[in-house]
Amino acid sequence: MHEMGIANSILDAVRKEMAPYPGARPVKVTVRIGTMAGVDPDSLTFCFQALVSGTEFEPMELAVETAPADELELGSLELEEPS
């Protein structure tokens, strides 16, 4: 069950990425997972939601895109800016 560790790494990256945008709220983060990456998208989504639940990031969506080979990369982060 290394998906929990990977979900945690995604959230760490989101936190870092948010630093220049105070007051913004993350809506959706996209990850690209290769078919040989050894990461199960359903399990990763489950872990991600478990970690987000009850935090200031809730609700936040994890979008998984299929990628070639063993790719495991962050795509984009959708932010809602403070009104």
Added chain:
Amino acid sequence: MNVTMERKVLSENDRIAAELREQFRTHGIFALNLISSPGSGKTALLERTLAAFDSSKRVAVLTGDIQTDADAQRLARYGFPVRQITTAGACHLDARMVQRALEGWDLAQLDLLFIENVGNLVCPTSYDLGEALKVVVLSVTEGDEKPLKYPGIFFKSKLMVLNKIDLLPYVPFDIEKAIANARSIQPEIDIIRTSCTTDEGLKDWLAWLTLRAA
């Protein structure tokens, strides 16, 4: 607003792995990451390997398990430096665990480092440990379809060791099919057949190590 992230999910692990790789390169250490299911014979293969080495061989082993230092005790008998990494629940080694485990060792005294991962064909696949290459061990008591069921690790490995071949007469394992399955995932993969009971194929494995380390 959309922010492009464009970096690897495990960038922190990869950063440490890159540091390790640089250290290994500086000291001329050939580091291997051994991955298999639990019970495929990684520790037995290392035991037979260490037993075959002259005492002047500059080799060390890091061995990972969720609990116990049983493997380190088995491997320490051969007189080479061995250190256990106990992950306390984690199903894989990561680069930081390896970095910590190497603390206090004089890397200038080493030419060869075996990193025996936690027995698991899935999770260790994602974590770079700074190794030169990955070796996957598959035993004939498992199943010839394993490369298809767990493609990630076979895709990333330079060598598949088919272990426990002395048991072939007793199990329904089609070795040619296993090889074809592995090559369908990774056409470049080297294949060596071993038995740690009869020592069959051990010479091939040692020759492969010498060739790859060069």
